[in-house]
Amino acid sequence: MPEHESVLTSVVNDLQKCARDTPGSKVRAGDLLATLGHxxxxxxxxxxxxxxLSPIGGIPGFPTMLAVVLAVLTLRLLLGYKSFWAPNWLRRRELRSDRVIRSVEWLRPLSQRIDAKLHERLSRFAGPAGRRAAGCVILGLLLTVPPLEIVPLASSAPMIVIAIFGLGMLFSDGLLMLLGFIGATIAVVGGLSFLI
Structure with a gap:
């Protein structure tokens, strides 16, 4: 597979290498973030x-911790920072290396299929304005994660939409960005209908 077609899979490989190369049985969240940073x-x-969405997502409290990490990253994106940052208490959090490796291995076939399908298109929708709009929507979706964690698998819905936005940014795929906005609208309408 050509290099330009394996963007997501190479990220998965980097995360797996980080978890495997960490001494001991645990990997710090800060090390994983640093791996993603570049x-x-x-x-x-x-x-x-x-x-x-992987098996590690079933750990109680993990979706909320992940939502906090994503919120920090999204705020920095909206503020125009080029580099990642997370508070020390978050960077020091540890996850079992074997669970991280299993989750990343679970992602590999999915990442290969995504790499084969996605490419740059309608790139004006994935430009700076589209990214800022997506960032605002992502922050709104992240607010729903902690209460949704009470219901099994419910927090996966906003995470799927956030992943769609992330993939749109990664591949400069404006069509995917538009699908993210549509997905967010459907999620909001569905949530309001459920509450009413």
Missing amino acids: RGYGAALAILPLIE
Whole structure:
């Protein structure tokens, strides 16, 4: 597979290498974030929500912790920062290396299929204005994660939409960005209908 077609899979490979190369049985969240850091916001906003869909997402409190990480990254994106940052208490959080490796291996076939399908198109919708609009929507979606964590698998819905936005940014795929906005609208309408 040509290099330009394996963007997401190479991110998955980097995360797996980070978890394997960490001494001991645990890997710090800060090390994983540093691994994503040189790839940009699109990679983080694509991969991290997808990890929530993997077996590690079933750990109580993990979706909320992930939502906090994503909120910090999204705020920095909206403020125009090029580099990642997370508070020390978050960077020091540890996850079992074997669980991270299993989750990343679970993502590999999915990442290969995504790499084969996505490419740059309608790129004006994935430009700076589209990214800012997506960032605002992502922050709104992240607010729903902690209460949704009470219901099994419910927090996966906003994470899927966030991953769509992240993939749109990563591949400069404006069509995917538009699908993210449509997905967010459907999620809001569906949530309001459920509450009413």
